[in-house]
Amino acid sequence: MFNPNKISIGSAQFGMAYGISNSSGIPEDDEIKDILDLACYNEIKQIDTARSYGRSEKIIGDYLSLKSNPLFSITTKIDLRNSKIIDQFDISMKNLNYFPINLLAHSYETYINKQFQQVVYRGKKNGLIKNFGLSLYYKNELEAVLKQSYLPQIIQLPLNILDNSLYLDGTIKKIYDMQIKIQIRTVFLQGLFHLKEDFWKKNFNEAFPYLKELKRIANEANLTLPELSLLWVNSLNEIDTIIIGLDNIFQLKENIKSLKKEVSKDILSRATKVNLKYSNTLDPTKWKKKF
Secondary structure (H helix, E strand, C coil): CCCHHHEEEECHHHHCCCCCCCCCCCCCHHHHHHHHHHHHHCCCCEEECCCCCCCHHHHHHHHHHCCCCCCCEEEEEECCCCCCHHHHHHHHHHHHCCCCEEEEECCHHHHCCHHHHHHHHHHHHCCCEEEEEEECCCHHHHHHHHCCCCCCCEEEEECCCCCCHHHHCCHHHHHHHCCCEEEEECCCCCCHHHCCHHHHHHHCCCCHHHHHHHHHHHHHCCCCHHHHHHHHHHCCCCCCEEEEECCCHHHHHHHHHHHCCCCCHHHHHHHHCCCCCCCHHHCHHHCCCCC
Protein backbone atom coordinates (compact mmCIF):
# COMPACT_ATOMS: atom_id res chain seq x y z
CA MET A 1 0.00 0.00 0.00
CA PHE A 2 1.28 3.44 -0.93
CA ASN A 3 1.55 5.61 2.16
CA PRO A 4 3.18 8.93 1.17
CA ASN A 5 3.87 9.77 4.81
CA LYS A 6 6.28 6.82 4.94
CA ILE A 7 8.42 7.93 1.98
CA SER A 8 11.38 10.31 1.96
CA ILE A 9 13.15 11.66 -1.12
CA GLY A 10 16.82 10.68 -0.89
CA SER A 11 18.84 13.56 -2.30
CA ALA A 12 22.41 12.24 -2.38
CA GLN A 13 22.14 12.16 -6.18
CA PHE A 14 21.18 15.86 -6.22
CA GLY A 15 24.75 16.80 -5.37
CA MET A 16 26.96 13.94 -6.50
CA ALA A 17 27.04 10.89 -8.77
CA TYR A 18 25.75 8.40 -6.18
CA GLY A 19 24.80 4.74 -6.49
CA ILE A 20 26.24 1.84 -8.45
CA SER A 21 23.48 1.96 -11.07
CA ASN A 22 23.67 5.73 -11.62
CA SER A 23 24.83 6.14 -15.22
CA SER A 24 23.44 9.65 -15.76
CA GLY A 25 25.37 11.54 -13.08
CA ILE A 26 23.96 14.52 -11.19
CA PRO A 27 20.50 15.60 -12.42
CA GLU A 28 19.97 19.11 -13.74
CA ASP A 29 18.33 21.69 -11.47
CA ASP A 30 15.11 21.61 -13.50
CA GLU A 31 14.94 17.83 -13.12
CA ILE A 32 15.35 18.15 -9.34
CA LYS A 33 12.58 20.78 -9.24
CA ASP A 34 10.32 18.41 -11.19
CA ILE A 35 11.10 15.57 -8.76
CA LEU A 36 10.19 17.72 -5.76
CA ASP A 37 7.06 19.05 -7.49
CA LEU A 38 5.93 15.49 -8.18
CA ALA A 39 6.66 14.50 -4.59
CA CYS A 40 4.47 17.39 -3.39
CA TYR A 41 1.69 16.42 -5.79
CA ASN A 42 1.74 12.88 -4.38
CA GLU A 43 1.85 14.21 -0.79
CA ILE A 44 5.35 12.89 -0.10
CA LYS A 45 6.52 15.27 2.58
CA GLN A 46 10.03 14.20 3.59
CA ILE A 47 13.49 14.84 2.15
CA ASP A 48 16.77 13.33 3.32
CA THR A 49 20.02 15.21 2.68
CA ALA A 50 23.47 15.82 4.22
CA ARG A 51 26.32 18.30 4.31
CA SER A 52 28.44 15.72 2.49
CA TYR A 53 26.02 15.49 -0.47
CA GLY A 54 27.66 18.25 -2.50
CA ARG A 55 25.21 21.02 -3.35
CA SER A 56 22.15 19.01 -2.33
CA GLU A 57 21.23 21.15 0.70
CA LYS A 58 21.56 24.37 -1.29
CA ILE A 59 19.37 23.13 -4.14
CA ILE A 60 16.68 21.99 -1.71
CA GLY A 61 16.88 25.31 0.16
CA ASP A 62 16.55 27.29 -3.07
CA TYR A 63 13.50 25.24 -4.05
CA LEU A 64 11.83 25.70 -0.66
CA SER A 65 12.53 29.45 -0.67
CA LEU A 66 10.13 29.80 -3.61
CA LYS A 67 7.27 28.20 -1.70
CA SER A 68 4.98 30.15 0.61
CA ASN A 69 4.07 27.25 2.92
CA PRO A 70 6.22 24.62 4.63
CA LEU A 71 6.11 21.58 2.38
CA PHE A 72 8.57 19.05 3.73
CA SER A 73 10.09 17.57 6.82
CA ILE A 74 13.83 17.87 6.22
CA THR A 75 16.45 15.52 7.65
CA THR A 76 20.09 16.48 7.22
CA LYS A 77 23.31 14.95 8.52
CA ILE A 78 26.61 16.42 9.70
CA ASP A 79 29.97 14.78 10.38
CA LEU A 80 33.20 15.37 12.27
CA ARG A 81 35.43 14.81 9.26
CA ASN A 82 35.20 18.17 7.54
CA SER A 83 35.09 20.97 10.10
CA LYS A 84 33.70 21.90 13.50
CA ILE A 85 30.21 20.55 14.04
CA ILE A 86 28.77 23.94 14.96
CA ASP A 87 30.16 25.41 11.73
CA GLN A 88 28.64 22.60 9.68
CA PHE A 89 25.28 23.07 11.37
CA ASP A 90 25.37 26.80 10.65
CA ILE A 91 26.16 26.14 6.98
CA SER A 92 23.33 23.59 6.75
CA MET A 93 20.85 26.03 8.25
CA LYS A 94 22.03 28.77 5.88
CA ASN A 95 21.76 26.44 2.87
CA LEU A 96 18.33 25.12 3.78
CA ASN A 97 16.95 28.34 5.33
CA TYR A 98 14.21 26.11 6.66
CA PHE A 99 13.39 24.94 10.17
CA PRO A 100 12.79 23.04 12.34
CA ILE A 101 14.78 20.20 10.81
CA ASN A 102 15.75 16.70 11.92
CA LEU A 103 19.50 16.67 12.57
CA LEU A 104 21.43 13.40 12.43
CA ALA A 105 25.07 12.64 13.12
CA HIS A 106 26.52 11.02 10.00
CA SER A 107 28.51 8.54 12.10
CA TYR A 108 28.67 6.99 15.54
CA GLU A 109 31.82 8.99 16.33
CA THR A 110 30.01 12.24 15.55
CA TYR A 111 26.98 11.29 17.64
CA ILE A 112 28.96 10.64 20.82
CA ASN A 113 31.02 13.81 20.37
CA LYS A 114 30.17 16.53 22.90
CA GLN A 115 30.08 19.15 20.13
CA PHE A 116 27.18 17.36 18.46
CA GLN A 117 25.28 17.08 21.73
CA GLN A 118 25.80 20.79 22.38
CA VAL A 119 24.53 21.68 18.90
CA VAL A 120 21.45 19.53 19.45
CA TYR A 121 20.74 21.11 22.85
CA ARG A 122 21.02 24.65 21.51
CA GLY A 123 19.13 23.83 18.30
CA LYS A 124 16.19 22.30 20.14
CA LYS A 125 16.13 25.17 22.63
CA ASN A 126 16.05 27.72 19.78
CA GLY A 127 13.43 25.85 17.77
CA LEU A 128 15.81 24.96 14.91
CA ILE A 129 15.86 21.20 15.54
CA LYS A 130 12.75 19.06 15.84
CA ASN A 131 14.31 15.60 16.29
CA PHE A 132 17.90 14.39 16.49
CA GLY A 133 19.67 11.09 15.98
CA LEU A 134 22.24 9.36 13.84
CA SER A 135 22.89 7.31 10.73
CA LEU A 136 24.66 3.96 11.20
CA TYR A 137 26.04 1.02 9.23
CA TYR A 138 27.21 -1.43 11.89
CA LYS A 139 25.30 -3.36 14.53
CA ASN A 140 28.01 -3.04 17.19
CA GLU A 141 27.72 0.75 16.97
CA LEU A 142 23.95 0.49 17.20
CA GLU A 143 24.19 -1.64 20.32
CA ALA A 144 26.55 0.91 21.88
CA VAL A 145 24.14 3.76 21.13
CA LEU A 146 21.17 1.94 22.64
CA LYS A 147 23.06 1.50 25.91
CA GLN A 148 23.65 5.22 26.34
CA SER A 149 21.55 7.56 28.45
CA TYR A 150 21.65 10.04 25.53
CA LEU A 151 19.21 8.11 23.33
CA PRO A 152 18.46 9.30 19.79
CA GLN A 153 14.97 10.12 18.59
CA ILE A 154 15.77 8.85 15.08
CA ILE A 155 18.07 6.08 13.87
CA GLN A 156 18.81 5.68 10.16
CA LEU A 157 19.82 2.16 9.12
CA PRO A 158 20.44 0.07 5.99
CA LEU A 159 17.79 -2.58 5.34
CA ASN A 160 16.63 -4.43 2.24
CA ILE A 161 15.46 -7.87 1.19
CA LEU A 162 19.03 -9.18 0.87
CA ASP A 163 20.43 -7.44 3.96
CA ASN A 164 17.64 -8.17 6.44
CA SER A 165 19.48 -9.48 9.50
CA LEU A 166 18.50 -6.50 11.65
CA TYR A 167 14.88 -7.50 11.09
CA LEU A 168 15.36 -11.23 11.55
CA ASP A 169 17.32 -10.93 14.81
CA GLY A 170 14.72 -8.65 16.41
CA THR A 171 16.84 -5.46 16.38
CA ILE A 172 14.29 -3.47 14.39
CA LYS A 173 11.52 -4.41 16.83
CA LYS A 174 13.75 -3.55 19.80
CA ILE A 175 14.38 -0.05 18.46
CA TYR A 176 10.67 0.37 17.68
CA ASP A 177 9.70 -0.72 21.19
CA MET A 178 12.06 1.94 22.56
CA GLN A 179 9.91 4.49 20.66
CA ILE A 180 12.81 5.54 18.45
CA LYS A 181 11.85 6.41 14.87
CA ILE A 182 13.48 4.15 12.28
CA GLN A 183 14.49 5.53 8.88
CA ILE A 184 15.60 2.96 6.30
CA ARG A 185 18.15 3.61 3.55
CA THR A 186 19.74 1.41 0.83
CA VAL A 187 16.42 -0.29 0.13
CA PHE A 188 17.83 -1.08 -3.35
CA LEU A 189 21.36 -1.68 -1.97
CA GLN A 190 22.60 1.54 -3.59
CA GLY A 191 21.18 0.49 -6.94
CA LEU A 192 22.69 -3.02 -7.06
CA PHE A 193 19.24 -4.60 -7.38
CA HIS A 194 18.65 -2.68 -10.62
CA LEU A 195 21.65 -4.25 -12.39
CA LYS A 196 21.81 -7.36 -14.55
CA GLU A 197 22.70 -10.90 -13.51
CA ASP A 198 25.95 -10.86 -15.51
CA PHE A 199 27.12 -7.88 -13.45
CA TRP A 200 26.18 -9.59 -10.19
CA LYS A 201 28.01 -12.76 -11.16
CA LYS A 202 31.17 -10.94 -12.24
CA ASN A 203 31.45 -8.48 -9.35
CA PHE A 204 29.48 -10.01 -6.47
CA ASN A 205 29.96 -13.73 -6.97
CA GLU A 206 29.39 -14.60 -3.30
CA ALA A 207 25.99 -12.93 -3.31
CA PHE A 208 25.03 -14.04 -6.81
CA PRO A 209 23.00 -17.17 -5.83
CA TYR A 210 21.04 -15.15 -3.27
CA LEU A 211 20.34 -12.32 -5.70
CA LYS A 212 19.26 -14.78 -8.38
CA GLU A 213 16.89 -16.59 -5.99
CA LEU A 214 15.35 -13.32 -4.85
CA LYS A 215 14.87 -12.28 -8.45
CA ARG A 216 13.16 -15.63 -9.16
CA ILE A 217 10.76 -15.11 -6.24
CA ALA A 218 10.06 -11.56 -7.42
CA ASN A 219 9.30 -12.80 -10.94
CA GLU A 220 6.79 -15.28 -9.51
CA ALA A 221 4.85 -12.31 -8.19
CA ASN A 222 5.28 -10.33 -11.44
CA LEU A 223 7.66 -7.97 -9.68
CA THR A 224 11.21 -6.83 -10.25
CA LEU A 225 13.80 -7.38 -7.52
CA PRO A 226 13.82 -3.64 -6.60
CA GLU A 227 10.03 -3.74 -6.31
CA LEU A 228 10.16 -6.82 -4.08
CA SER A 229 12.67 -5.16 -1.76
CA LEU A 230 10.70 -1.91 -1.61
CA LEU A 231 7.41 -3.69 -0.91
CA TRP A 232 9.02 -5.88 1.75
CA VAL A 233 10.45 -2.91 3.67
CA ASN A 234 7.16 -1.05 3.21
CA SER A 235 5.29 -3.98 4.78
CA LEU A 236 7.15 -3.58 8.08
CA ASN A 237 5.01 -1.68 10.58
CA GLU A 238 8.06 -0.81 12.69
CA ILE A 239 9.54 1.37 9.94
CA ASP A 240 8.73 5.07 10.13
CA THR A 241 10.43 6.23 6.92
CA ILE A 242 11.82 4.68 3.72
CA ILE A 243 14.43 6.82 1.97
CA ILE A 244 14.33 6.39 -1.81
CA GLY A 245 17.29 7.77 -3.75
CA LEU A 246 16.46 9.22 -7.16
CA ASP A 247 18.41 10.12 -10.30
CA ASN A 248 15.40 11.37 -12.26
CA ILE A 249 11.65 11.96 -12.18
CA PHE A 250 10.94 8.69 -14.01
CA GLN A 251 12.30 6.73 -11.05
CA LEU A 252 9.96 8.52 -8.65
CA LYS A 253 6.98 7.75 -10.88
CA GLU A 254 7.99 4.09 -11.04
CA ASN A 255 8.52 3.82 -7.28
CA ILE A 256 5.09 5.32 -6.58
CA LYS A 257 3.57 2.86 -9.04
CA SER A 258 5.46 -0.02 -7.40
CA LEU A 259 4.25 0.92 -3.92
CA LYS A 260 0.66 0.60 -5.13
CA LYS A 261 1.16 -3.05 -6.11
CA GLU A 262 -0.04 -5.98 -4.06
CA VAL A 263 2.23 -8.81 -2.92
CA SER A 264 1.24 -11.90 -0.97
CA LYS A 265 2.46 -12.68 2.54
CA ASP A 266 3.78 -15.98 1.21
CA ILE A 267 6.05 -14.24 -1.31
CA LEU A 268 7.35 -11.84 1.34
CA SER A 269 7.91 -14.67 3.81
CA ARG A 270 9.85 -16.79 1.32
CA ALA A 271 11.96 -13.83 0.23
CA THR A 272 12.77 -12.94 3.85
CA LYS A 273 14.37 -16.36 4.33
CA VAL A 274 16.91 -15.72 1.54
CA ASN A 275 19.27 -14.08 3.98
CA LEU A 276 22.89 -13.29 3.06
CA LYS A 277 25.05 -12.81 6.17
CA TYR A 278 28.55 -11.45 6.79
CA SER A 279 29.33 -10.43 3.22
CA ASN A 280 31.11 -7.36 1.83
CA THR A 281 28.28 -7.18 -0.68
CA LEU A 282 26.08 -5.81 2.09
CA ASP A 283 28.47 -2.95 2.86
CA PRO A 284 28.83 -0.48 -0.06
CA THR A 285 31.79 1.16 1.70
CA LYS A 286 33.75 -2.03 0.93
CA TRP A 287 32.84 -2.21 -2.74
CA LYS A 288 35.44 -1.61 -5.41
CA LYS A 289 35.52 2.07 -6.41
CA LYS A 290 35.02 1.22 -10.08
CA PHE A 291 33.46 -1.80 -11.76
